[in-house]
Amino acid sequence: MQRDRPNIHASTAGVDTGNQTTGQPENVPKPPAQRQESAPRPPRRSTRRGWKQTFNSLSNVHFRHFWLGMLVMMGAMQMQMLARGYLVYELTNQNAAVLGLVNAATALPILVLALFGGAIADRMERKRIVQLGQSGAAILALFIAISISLGYITWWHLLVTSVVHGSLMAMLMPARQSMIPQLVGKEMLGNAMALNAAGMSMSTMLAPAVAGGLYALIGPAGVYYVLCGMLVVSLLLTGLLPKSSNEASAIKTSVLADISAGLSYIRRTRMVMVLLLLGLATTMLAMPFRFLMPVFVVDVYHKGPEAMGLLVSLMGLGTLVGSLFIAGLGKNLRGLLLITLTFITGAALLLVSIFPIYTLALGLMLLLGLGDAGRRALNQALVMEVSDDEYRGRVWSVFMMNFGLMPLGVLPAALIAEYYGGQVAIGILAGLMILVSATVLITQKQLRRFQ
The missing domain is CATH 1.20.1250.20 (MFS general substrate transporter like domains)
Structure with missing residues (x-):
């Protein structure tokens, strides 16, 4: 046992020399210490400033799919508002009262059903709720397009579909917005929400002009077929997202x-x-x-x-x-x-x-x-x-x-x-x-x- 002790001291001396002795700095293992100091990669993410930081969230592939899906879906909704308004005005011989009624029909279900949509979003898989809402909106657009093509369209069709569409949005939107923190985390949440708002602003600026041009070029039926296709694209992009991680209560x-x-x-x-x-x-x-x-x-x-x-x-x-x-x-x-x-x-x-x-x-x-x-x-x-x-x-x-x-x-x-x-x-x-x-x-x- 006494013979082993010198060996133990000898082996530990090489490791602790830098701490116990000051006379031999050559024995301090400097390379490992330098490696540890050169390792911090995470700070690079937070040091980005200016316009580069503005689009940070889009480097997340899941949020990028989410954002593109939002851009297509909101563009379709903005185009639908313009096409529906023109169509109602034409079908009713420029009746402004009916036009206001059809436009307001979307807001009432949102007011009544939004709380139910929020509760469902917190107890069910959010991605599935969004997909169901997008599927329903695509079916509504296809229904109106076919009705126009067959000559059966009336303003009542547009009123009823407006109510149904508002109901779908009351279920879809709480689930959709609640997915953002799960996709990007709290650190990037502010950036992601702002980019989400920027995408909606782009849709508000561009989509009505596109809808007006298409309405004049291919007519209301063609516009609604385009809307249906856009909503299907949005649905496919949502399918690329991971399932939400909200856990059902026991x-x-x-x-x-x-x-x-x-x-x-x-x-x-x-x-x-x-x-x-x-x-x-x-x-x-x-x-x-x-x-x-x-x-x-x-x-x-x-x-x-x-x-x-x-x-x-x-x-x-x-x-x-x-x-x-x-x-x-x-x-x-x-x-x-x-x-x-x-x-x-x-x-x-x-x-x-x-x-x-x-x-x-x-x-x-x-x-x-x-x-x-x-x-x-x-x-x-x-x-x-x-x-x-x-x-x-x-x-x-x-x-x-x-x-x-x-x-x-x-x-x-x-x-x-x-x-x-x-x-x-x-x-x-x-x-x-x-x-x-x-x-x-x-x-x-x-x-x-x-x-």
Whole structure:
């Protein structure tokens, strides 16, 4: 045993020499230490800045398929809105009341069924729900296309399919949005949500123009056949995505119980509640201007439809820039930025209401689009980020109800515009938007400091 000890000391001396002796630095094993220091690869991902960081999420192959599928699907929906509107107007001999009824028919199911869609998204496989919704939308488009080709189409067909389509969207959208955090993770969630919003902005800008050209070239039936094909492409891209990882609860509960649990979660999670209320308030205050824009173009600026087209295009450009700006944004005072963008939206609307100058309005449309898109993209990203995965579908279903409640903001604004003018109506909404921004800034310390 005594003979073994020197051997043990000799073997350990070679390893510990650098720590125990200072007189022989040559024995310190430097190469292994240098290898360890040269190994950190993960930081390379976070050091990317500027425009390169803007598209980081698209390096994820699953999100890239998801994003392309969204682009095709949302493009089809935007094209359908234009084609359906023209077709209804032609079938009813320019009846504006029926046109409004058919367009509003999509919003009612969203308002009524969104909570059920959210609960289902949190208890079932989300990818399957999205595929079922896309399949249903493709079948509806094919049905309308065949009905037009056979000469059986009436505006009642379009009304019923609008209701069914709204019901499908109420089920599809909560599941679809809840998939994003699972595809990219929390670190890239803000970037992915902003790129998602940017894709929707691109669809809003480009798809209606494409639909108008196709409608004139191949007629309404041809447009609906194209829509069906686009929705099938979107369905195939969804098929390339991995299955969602949400785990079904071991305790079997009813859908109504799940909805109740989701609403309770929102009530007790202050940050989620504040973000949802802020999104609802700002949507109801900002969106009416888009519907009242013809009032400004005709009665305030005394221009024609081409002037309105330019205003809408510039707002769309601002929307795209705002979404890309949020996509390239790091995690730094995002809560304060959200409040600031809400204030910018209100300020732009206020300037539009005060100055009846068309050339000034062109610049303000860029500012309005940038502030509004940045606000929406950032709000959506923060809602998804602060929500627990098991509740994300239900949380998003509440956020989605904004679109169903939008008429509650449009109707009062339209009545005020009818009796007092569009400038007064938008001025009131702008003042309320600025008041909401100031109130949130003063009272919501947690949001103000959120990174």
